[in-house]
Amino acid sequence: MHRTPPQAGTAASPGGWSWLAFGLAAAILLAIGLIAAGDLGRSRAIEAVNARAEDGTTLAIAVLRGELEKQRALPMILxxxxxxxxxxxxxxxxxxxxxxxxxxxxxxxxxxxxxxxxxxxxxxxxxxxxxxxxxxxxxxxxxxxxxxxxxxxxxxxxxxxxxxxxxxxxxxxxxxxxxxxxxxxxxxxxRVEADWRALGGQIYVADERGVVLLSTVPEWRFHVEAPLDEDTQKDIRRSLQFGEAPLKPLPLAPDDDLVQSTAPTRGLNVMTRRDVPTTSWHIDMLLPVDQAIRAEQSRLQTLVALVLLLGLMLAAFLLRRRQQAAMRMLAAAQAKAELERRVAERTAELAGSNRKLVEEMAERARAQERLADTREELAKANRLATLGQVTAGVAHEINQPLAALRTYAENARAFVAARDESAAAGALGKVIGLTERIGAITETLRGFARRGNGRLEPVLLSEAVAGALMILDAPLRQAGIAPQVDASPPGLRVLARHVELEQVLVNLLRNAVEAVEAADPRPVPPLLSLGIRDVGEEVAITVADRGPGLDEAALAALFTPFRSSKPRGLGLGLVISHDIVTAFGGTLTASSRPGDGCVFTITLRKASSGSNP
Structure with missing residues (x-):
């Protein structure tokens, strides 16, 4: 921009004074704009980091609560x-x-x-x-x-x-x-602290006295948020709760609305605090904010400087034009007003788009968090339910083989006393087979608790039925029940695991025997029947009794854990049987009417004829 300098010895022209005032005003405006942009940048950076810290704290609490709730059930079950x-x-x-x-x-x-x-x-x-x-x-x-x-x-x-x-x-x-x-x-x-480290920043949990219990910074563990009084320290030392930990204050100091840390790194941090539900603890999260403040201030100050320089250049142009002619100055003023209006509209449009984008991102993050929480709760419920079934199921499943084992052992003793060595050897052989069966059952249940059920194999159905009837031989004779059993087609095999299929049959037959014994008056034979039907690609096995039957409410809750119609029943036998059949890829259903007994139907896939068991 060219100006003719004033002649020596003369005062500056009015136009010169105008430009001097313009330059001074520009410098003041630029200084104010940069200061305001710095303050705004600091506030926006703190707000953004604080929002991240709030989200991180929520996630950290969810991880901690998931671990706590999973472990709290264990002592009560044991x-x-x-x-x-x-x-x-x-x-x-x-x-x-x-x-x-x-x-x-x-x-x-x-x-x-x-x-x-x-x-x-x-x-x-x-x-x-x-x-x-x-x-x-x-x-x-x-x-x-x-x-x-x-x-x-x-x-x-x-x-x-x-x-x-x-x-x-x-x-x-x-x-x-x-x-x-x-x-x-x-x-x-x-593992919880390792998951917290993935969230960034530093996270620690303190008890109601301010003693740090958990932390992503190992050096902070057993430090205190504020010095403890002498009585509290003595009580902690007496109980050996934290060993010989010095209980030193954390290397943190307040700095206006931020927190200054000195270790492990020095800098300003945003700090959020939330109570941990179901405990007397609280969780604090610190996120470093220095770099975010500098970046946001630099961005806003650059933007303000560019806008101000553009405005000042435009103002200078308009001032020069004003000095030339009033009409051209008026036209320039109208052009400036139109340009400022368009800039304001575009700025408002961009700001609205930015806010909408931020809201959509936040909603997506919340939806993902809710989905992760839901999946974790479902997985936790499944693990605890399985553990409860396995813990109570061992005693329930081996009671029946134990009863048969005792019967054969007593028979062997009687045969020995009668010096019938052949009969005694046969009874002892069955005792050995039953002990092996008990071992297989416990191994199967332990495998079920580990979610490892092994591969399915072709099982000869006639052998599984014969094994189940052998285990229940003594209870059937004591109850005076002669079961009506359909002959299995020769060579008929189903996809299952031999011991577990026997477990299901034994459980259903035992329940049928108990139902018949509970019937009053004694029904007419056949009291118990076991049917086998070849239905194309599947095999249907039915166990029917002439007991008192079940009403609609009892039938609806039949496969619900810990629900039993027996005075001393655990309510787990049918649940475990249902789970075993489902693992085979089959179904277990029941039908009943009060006074007409119950019918349980097992449907299993048929094994191919070329398969070997």
Missing amino acids: ARDPDVRSALSGNSRHALDLKFASIARETRTAVIYLLDVTGLTIAASNWDEPTSFIGNDYAFRDYYLGAILKGSAEQFALGTVSQRPGLYITSRINDGDRLLGVIVAKVEFD
Whole structure:
């Protein structure tokens, strides 16, 4: 821009003063714009990072609650386990060590151990490790005292033997009003902390006293948010809850609405705090904000500078034009107004599009989070239901082979007394076969708990039916029932697993025998029948009884866990049978009318004729 300089010794022209005022105003406006853009950039960066921190905190709580709820059910289930009560009664405890070790591996629990009434450990999943808990006295621990007084308790503490921190979840074991002991599950949160690290920033959980229990920064564990009073420190030292941890304050300091950290890295952070439901804990998340502030300030200041420079250039052009002619200045002013209107409309349009895009992204993130939560809850419910079935199912499934085993053992003793060696050897052979069958059943149930059911194979149906009738031979004779059994077509095979198919048949036949015995008056024969029908690609096996039958409500709940019409039934036999048949790719259905008995129908796929069992 060219201007003729004023002559020496003369005052600046009015146009020169105008340009001087214009330059001064431009400098002031640019300074104000940059300062305002910096403040706005700082606020927007903090707001954006804070929104990320809120979302991250929500996800971190969901991960922690998922682990807590999964593990809290374990002590309550084990408190009802007959093997646990047997060990507390003085029976063999090594088998319980092995069982605890297997459950700990399956549920990813750090340690499961059993305390007697004095607080002494008598069985533990880490029985074979150098840091085994067996023989240690934990009566001084608050989780033991809490379980004794309240029935259950939770305490986060540092292990006195393993020196690893974790949450101890306990449940009291009673026999009526008599205390038997306490079952303890120790949960370590290494996997939870690893999942938290994927969210970015630093996350820690503190108890109601402000002591850090969990953290993505290992150095922060057992630090405190604020100095503790002397009495609180003495109480913590007495209980050995955190060992010899110094309980030093966290390396954090407030800085206006932000938090300044000094370790592991120095910088400003946005901090969010939320209470953890079902606990007395709270969770804090810190996200670094320095870089975001600098980036947002730089972006806004660059944008403001460009807009201001454009405006100043336009103003300078308009000022020069104004000096030339009033009409041209008026035209330039109209052009400026039109340009500013279009810029404002475009800016508003872009801002609206940006807000809509941000809202759609946030809604998508929330939908994905809800989907992930729903899937995790369904998986957790399935694992806990399966574990409950397997735990109670072992005793239920082997009772029938045990009854048959006892009968054959008594027969063998009678044959020995009568010096009938051939008959005694035959009875003992059946005893050996039944013990092998019990082992196969327990191995099958253990495999079912691990979701590993093995491959299906062609099973000769006549052998499976004969095996089931052999197991129930004694109960049938004692009940005076001669079952009517259809002959299986020669060579007819179905896709199944031999032992599990026998389990299903034994369970259905046992239920039929009990139903007939409960009938009053005694119905007319046949009291129990077992039918076999070849229906093309499938085989239908029916077990029918002449018992009292079931009403509509009982029939609807027939395959629901822990629902039984028997006074001492667990309500698991038909549930397990239904699951086994479903795993074969078949169906198990029931029909009944009160007074007409029940009919259970198993439908299985037929094996190809060229297959070998």
